[in-house]
Amino acid sequence: VDFDLILENIKDLNSLVGEGISQIEHTPRGARLRQPEPLPLTLYRNGIVVGNGAFRPYQHPSTQQCLQDIMDGYFPSELQPRYPDGV
Numbered sequence: 001v002d003f004d005l006i007l008e009n010i011k012d013l014n015s016l017v018g019e020g021i022s023q024i025e026h027t028p029r030g031a032r033l034r035q036p037e038p039l040p041l042t043l044y045r046n047g048i049v050v051g052n053g054a055f056r057p058y059q060h061p062s063t064q065q066c067l068q069d070i071m072d073g074y075f076p077s078e079l080q081p082r083y084p085d086g087v
Helices: 003-016 061-071
Strands: 023-027 030-034 041-043 047-050
Touching: 003 041, 003 061, 047 061
Parallel strands: none
Antiparallel strands: 023 030, 041 047
16 A cells, blocks of 8 residues: 555645635524534554544455545545535
């Protein structure tokens, strides 16, 4: 696993979705600025944890697909249904 490439691509993806930029959230009384909640990705020597999910070893096919998506410069396809605009 090329950790440097993963981290570099995550930085690029974060900038695409406006990391650190507030978004407008409409409320019943108007609107307010809100910081989007990040989705943590924890990298371990032998696997990953996405968000508050379970530990996933690198050998698992879904883990390999997730990391391959990131290494190819894309948001992980498994997150698209929950985060269609990126996370």
